[in-house]
Amino acid sequence: EAGVAQSPRYKIIEKRQSVAFWCNPISGHATLYWYQQILGQGPKLLIQFQNNGVVDDSQLPKDRFSAERLKGVDSTLKIQPAKLEDSAVYLCASSPLPVPVYEQYFGPGTRLTVT
Amino acid sequence: AQTVTQSQPEMSVQEAETVTLSCTYDTSESDYYLFWYKQPPSRQMILVIRQEAYKQQNATENRFSVNFQKAAKSFSLKISDSQLGDAAMYFCAYIGNSGYALNFGKGTSLLVTP
Structure with a gap:
């Protein structure tokens, strides 16, 4: 079974530029999560999708971050414009149905550096 | 709000020895789940073990076991x-039964020496 795929793996941009990350969850997984993991901290949930609907985006900085999951499969996370404090690893995870009953499977992450 | 605290930024253990990683959490909920996740360098985060709060028996997975003390709100991981x-x-991570998101601690870096 293929795991959660993310691209790119690494990205370096200057502040005020835009960037987009892509995630392909495990086939058949209805729930998709985007996390932000700042160096030295645990992951923090940015947004959770159930199929193509948003379940929780309370911690998503909506003035600069946006995410979509068209057709309930792949998802993209965009930052526009980026700030220095957005430097982090962005993790995508998926599960058959929401936690806590079901296990989340994580992708390898995208490491973003904003200079 | 629920918080998860891992007070050990780094731990070291020799091969074949046993090590215990500490985790405490704060919650007012009575029904919840606790997890330990492992994140190897530059690799995916994977689930090590989970514990349902309503279960009194401590979870075990091969060499990994937990010491779940509900009254003390403590959830330590033992690696044998x-x-x-x-x-x-x-x-260490927490989720309430009515919650959507995992709340993670800051993590403990484990070094294993030959």
Whole structure:
């Protein structure tokens, strides 16, 4: 079974530029999560999708971050414009149905550096 | 709000020895789940073990076991017979039964020496 795929793996941009990350969850997984993991901290949930609907985006900085999951499969996370404090690893995870009953499977992450 | 605290930024253990990683949490909920996740360098985060709060019996998975003290709100991970492949960041996480998101601690970096 293929795991959660993310691209790119690494990205370096200057502040005020835009960037987009892509995630392909495990086939058949209805729930998709985007996390932000700042160096030295645990992951923090940015947004959770159930199929193509948003379940929780309370911690998503909506003035600069946006995410979509068209057709309930792949998802993209965009930052526009980026700030220095957005430097982090962005993790995508998926599960058959929401936690806590079901296990989340994580992708390898995208490491973003904003200079 | 629920908080998860891992008070050990770094731990070290020799191969074949046993190590215990600490985690405490704060919640007013009575029904919840606790997890330990492992994040090897530059690799995916994977689930090590989970514990349902309503279960009194401590969870075990091969060499990994937990000591769940509900009254003390403590959830420690014991790794027995440590192996070089156990070297990683370990995160403790919490989710309430009515919640959507995992709340993670800051992690403990485990070093395994030959």
